[in-house]
Amino acid sequence: MQLSFEEDALILITGTEHLPEWIQKNDVTGIEDPKLSGRLEKGLLTFLHLVRPAFDEIMKLAKIAKRNFVPFHVLGKVDRNNPDKVINLKMRKKLRRQGVKNVYLTDDKKGWDNLSYSLKKKHTRMLDEHGPLDFIGDVHGCYDELTALLNKLGYLASETIINGSIHKRYFHPQKRKLVFLGDMVDRGPASDKVMELILELNNQNMAYAVLGNHDEKFLRYLKGNPVTVNSGLEETISQVEGKSEEFKNNIICFLKSLPSHYVFDNGNVVAVHAGIREDMQGKDSREIKDYCVFGEPGEKKKYDGLPERRDWGRNYRGKAKVVYGHTPVKEPFWVNNSIDIDSGCVFGGKLTALRYPENELISVNSFDPYYPGVDFVDFRKEWNLQD
Ligand SMILES: [Mn+2]
Known part of the structure; x- marks a missing residue:
């Protein structure tokens, strides 16, 4: 039987004195090993071997895994003739009740010896994508500015006519690729065309x-879920109204497939919408998704009562460069190896791209303040930073 683990999973092997041969010894660590927390923080696959753990001990591991945003699996070899107090087949139900979803227990000796596993690739990890890349901040339906920016960045399109219809193929002479930092829709004049x-x-x-x-x-x-139609969603809805179901389904499929963030180029650069901590990079969980998409949960409230969620960069100390958007700034803003490149095109600012690895900023001024009245944030002033 083949099991399947996420690349960053923590797997408890229990109920057996000997580690099975199908486990890579390099991936095994002990519970007292000081390297354990480092491994989990980095999101490395980790096997932990405890012969007869107490139930509370297993629950403690589940908590540690959760704190590190990594999936937790329990793999146990059970001896039917010698029912153990803790590791027995009834434990599965008990663990599942406590929220440990991935429990594999067997009393089949042969089956146990013949287990194997494959690793599920994390879709947030694009370590082999070395670029060069052009990151683009919040487009918000500004189609004309987007095409002008692509032009300025050197993207070209060739047109061929196949069966009477025009097919556009995009390319860049330097083989560059684009990375959109989210908020592609709403507020602007052509979210449909942007999508x-x-x-x-x-x-x-x-x-x-x-x-x-x-x-x-x-x-x-x-998807037909109830939403409050405000903050520029009304524009997007009117723009896609009357479009084909196929087009709308393609958008649904595309948006559903988008990750909370991407880690590129051997972990040197991260793309995210609102921000990301170092210990979240390359992993994914509900909590990470919320952080990446909506920003750091904070106590401080904005004028409209919504939480203020933009302080993360001030505390960022990670090695990876983080490119993000979400908070409109007059000028792209570098702090602690992170850069906010949402220069508020839809509010009358500009649409900005960061070229990587060059670190060069290229922008196009907004053609029209489509959605005026939003305050640009001045991080320097807000955080009392020196120039
Ligand atoms: Mn946003």
Whole structure:
């Protein structure tokens, strides 16, 4: 039988004195090993071997896994003739009741010896994608500015006519690729055309995208879930009204497939909408998704009563460069190896791209303040930083 683990899982092997041969010894660590927490923080596959753990001990491990945002599995070899107090077949139910979903217990000796496992690749880890990459901040339906920016960045399109219809193929002479930082829709004049273009670029393996809070809400709307139609969603709805079901379904599929963030280039650069801590990079969980898409949960409230969620960069100490958007700033803002490149195009600012690895900023001024009245944030002033 073949089991399947996530690349960053913590797996408890129990009920047996000897580690099975199908486990890579390099991936095994002890509960007292000081390296354990480092491994979990980095999201490395980790096997832990405890012969007869107490139930509380297993629950403690489940908590540690949760704190590190990694999946937890319990693999146990059970001896039917010698029922153990803790490791027995009844334990499965008990663990599942406590929220440990991945429990594999067997009393089949042969089956145990012949187990094997495969690893599920984390879709947030794109370590082999070395670029060069062009990160683009919140587009918010600004189609004309987007095409102008792609032009300025050197993207070209060739047109061929197949069966009477025009097919556009995009390419960049330097083989560059695009990374959209979320909030592709809402507020602006042509979210429909922006989505159409990004879907096409993605189809042609020319573009990645991560999910933004506006995209997430638009997805919920398209799926027919109840949403409050405000903050520019009304524009997007009117723009996709009357479009084909196929087009809307393609958007649903695309948005559903978007990860909370991407880690590129051997872990050197991270793309995310609102922000991300170092210990979350390359993993995924409900909590990480919320953090990446909506920002750091905070106590401080904005004027409209919604939580203020933008302080994460101030405390960021990670090695990876983090490129993000979400909070409109007059000028892209570097702090602690992170950069906010949402320069508020839809509010009358500009649409900005960061070229990686060059670290060069390229932007196009907004053609029209489509959605005026939003305050640009000045992090320098807000955090009392020196120039
Ligand atoms: Mn946003």
